[in-house]
Amino acid sequence: MRTSHYIIILLVSTLLIIGIAFGKILINPNATLFAIGGDGIKNYYTVAYYVQNDSGLHFTGMNYPYGEHIVYTDNQPLLAMTLRWINDNVLNISRDVFGIMNILMITSFLPCVFFLFLILKKMHLPNWYAVLTALIIGFLSPQLARFIAHYALAYVFFLPLTWYLMIRFFEKNNWIGWGMLLIATTSLFGLIHLYYLLLGGVFVLASSVIYLLRYRKRFKQIILFVIFGLVVALLPIILIKSWLFLTDPITDRPMVPWGYLYYVADFETIFLPYKGPILEGWNKIIQYNPTKWEGQAYVGFMGILSAIYLVYRFIRYAIKNKLRRRVLPVVPGNMGIFIWSSILILLFSMGYPFKFHMESLLDYLGPLKQFRSLGRFAWIFYYVFTVFTAVQLHRYIRVYLTHKNKTIGMVLASVFLLFWTFESGVHLNENVQDLAIHKFKGSSNAFLNSSFNYKDILETAGYSTSDFQAILPLPYFLVGSEKFDIQRSTAAAVQSMLASYHTRLPVATGKMSRTSLSQSLKLTQLISHEHIEKQILRDYKNDKPLLLLTTHQTLTA
Numbered sequence: 001m002r003t004s005h006y007i008i009i010l011l012v013s014t015l016l017i018i019g020i021a022f023g024k025i026l027i028n029p030n031a032t033l034f035a036i037g038g039d040g041i042k043n044y045y046t047v048a049y050y051v052q053n054d055s056g057l058h059f060t061g062m063n064y065p066y067g068e069h070i071v072y073t074d075n076q077p078l079l080a081m082t083l084r085w086i087n088d089n090v091l092n093i094s095r096d097v098f099g100i101m102n103i104l105m106i107t108s109f110l111p112c113v114f115f116l117f118l119i120l121k122k123m124h125l126p127n128w129y130a131v132l133t134a135l136i137i138g139f140l141s142p143q144l145a146r147f148i149a150h151y152a153l154a155y156v157f158f159l160p161l162t163w164y165l166m167i168r169f170f171e172k173n174n175w176i177g178w179g180m181l182l183i184a185t186t187s188l189f190g191l192i193h194l195y196y197l198l199l200g201g202v203f204v205l206a207s208s209v210i211y212l213l214r215y216r217k218r219f220k221q222i223i224l225f226v227i228f229g230l231v232v233a234l235l236p237i238i239l240i241k242s243w244l245f246l247t248d249p250i251t252d253r254p255m256v257p258w259g260y261l262y263y264v265a266d267f268e269t270i271f272l273p274y275k276g277p278i279l280e281g282w283n284k285i286i287q288y289n290p291t292k293w294e295g296q297a298y299v300g301f302m303g304i305l306s307a308i309y310l311v312y313r314f315i316r317y318a319i320k321n322k323l324r325r326r327v328l329p330v331v332p333g334n335m336g337i338f339i340w341s342s343i344l345i346l347l348f349s350m351g352y353p354f355k356f357h358m359e360s361l362l363d364y365l366g367p368l369k370q371f372r373s374l375g376r377f378a379w380i381f382y383y384v385f386t387v388f389t390a391v392q393l394h395r396y397i398r399v400y401l402t403h404k405n406k407t408i409g410m411v412l413a414s415v416f417l418l419f420w421t422f423e424s425g426v427h428l429n430e431n432v433q434d435l436a437i438h439k440f441k442g443s444s445n446a447f448l449n450s451s452f453n454y455k456d457i458l459e460t461a462g463y464s465t466s467d468f469q470a471i472l473p474l475p476y477f478l479v480g481s482e483k484f485d486i487q488r489s490t491a492a493a494v495q496s497m498l499a500s501y502h503t504r505l506p507v508a509t510g511k512m513s514r515t516s517l518s519q520s521l522k523l524t525q526l527i528s529h530e531h532i533e534k535q536i537l538r539d540y541k542n543d544k545p546l547l548l549l550t551t552h553q554t555l556t557a
Contacts, residue, residue: 006127030099036436037490040149045497046075048097051083063510064470069248076152078191108155113138115160123332123391133390140424142297144431152193170334179232186236204233206341253514254482264351265295265378275430295375297382302420306389342384349377454502468547470508476527480515491551
């Protein structure tokens with residue numbers, strides 16, 4: 001069969017898998033939410049409220065009376081603005097935002113496995129094997145865990161797409177064209193979530209450095225290419241940062257959020273499973289409790305075997321004093337560059353070199369210090385190392401089939417591929433089961449619940465939404481400034497967002513990122529001692545009362 005036929009098989013298989021895993025959601029994607037609390041429901045709310053009520057770069061749903069720049073609401077600005085334009089100019093989709101978000105996350109597996117297939121084909125793997133391993137690697141992706149809350153980071157195809165463009169770029173055939181595609185891709189995804197800027201930029205930057213070291217003897221011939229590689233890595237960051245500088249009037253955002261050396265990856269998050277029956281099996285051998293969610297990028301059991309083999313090669317060459325030879329096995333094309341760059345990035349995701357009592361280096365990172373979840377950079381290592389593992393597994397299968405015992409080769413191939421497939425399936429099922437639609441009964445879309453609407457409740461009581469200027473939830477919450485972290489009630493946050501969506505009234509507090517310190521200080525005055533002046537009242541837009549929303553919890557001073 002032709003390669004195009006295998007691509008069709010790949011995409012049809014992907015559709016079948018996501019159909020089985022997310023069947024009920026795909027039938028009615030607007031009816032259910034992946035999460036009903038925490039960041040999950042907030043990230044639904046900020047998109048839906050913006051499409052319903054806002055425009056431009058300003059979000060008014062929280063942090064009343066100031067609102068917030070759209071980037072710091074985690075509402076996927078590029079998506080939110082696109083949906084708003086469609087809502088205004090094409091079709092009213094304000095009530096379909098939730099379903100659109102769900103579908104985009106689920107169907108992101110299609111381009112993910114497609115670009116993985118193209119990458120595996122670049123590694124000279126046969127079609128049938130590339131199809132199978134693309135599915136395995138795609139559905140074992142650590143980004144699947146983001147479906148439960150961080151929807152902007154759940155697009156599993158970004159790194160495979162970026163890597164494929166990088167492969168074409170480093171082939172140096174029309175490298176300017178492929179470089180421009182990389183710049184465009186990273187910049188556009190940076191308008192969905194700022195972490196994509198760093199993920200793409202760091203990957204290109206590290207690979208360019210490794211390329212320079214590898215071909216340093218041809219420095220004059222490659223220097224122009226390496227310089228352009230640095231431009232490809234840094235230009236999207238410069239563009240988005242300049243755009244923010246020109247459009248964001250706030251000057252007192254926190255520059256050093258807490259957790260820079262806490263939300264990191266480590267050996268366990270990369271080489272040990274973190275859920276499901278495989279975790280239970282491992283716990284019978286090695287007792288450990290996976291807690292670092294941000295750094296999770298499990299490479300699978302086959303990845304563990306691949307890592308053990310690399311350590312074995314290193315020790316063998318070290319004993320023979322031949323470390324100058326290839327420690328890595330022979331790999332196609334520029335795969336060696338990407339492996340070493342991903343290892344470099346993995347060390348960075350683990351907090352090195354800062355962990356070597358070099359925290360003072362953080363002072364020189366400037367705006368990069370705002371990206372505190374270093375563990376997310378381990379995703380790059382995951383994709384590169386699992387593809388490398390697939391290449392090595394096929395190599396040894398082929399050796400047995402052509403030069404050694406064919407029966408043993410068939411048995412080893414079947415066992416390893418079946419177990420790897422099993423792991424990928426378990427990972428998909430466990431993450432899907434963690435979604436609110438499976439964890440809680442009746443987890444239908446509360447925003448669209450026709451039997452419970454805060455606007456109707458107000459009108460039944462003889463009031464109108466126009467009688468109030470904002471919603472004040474109690475127990476109070478305020479998250480985002482890195483200085484004030486008030487989270488006394490998840491229920492109060494959830495209900496205030498539902499009430500805000502139903503009534504179109506903003507919330508007189510906030511749950512966002514890098515919020516202005518001065519604005520947060522004024523917001524806390526609402527619940528402060530009576531002797532403390534409520535300066536924020538001067539900034540309110542009118543004299544209408546606040547709509548007090550309380551949950552069934554004890555209020556304390």
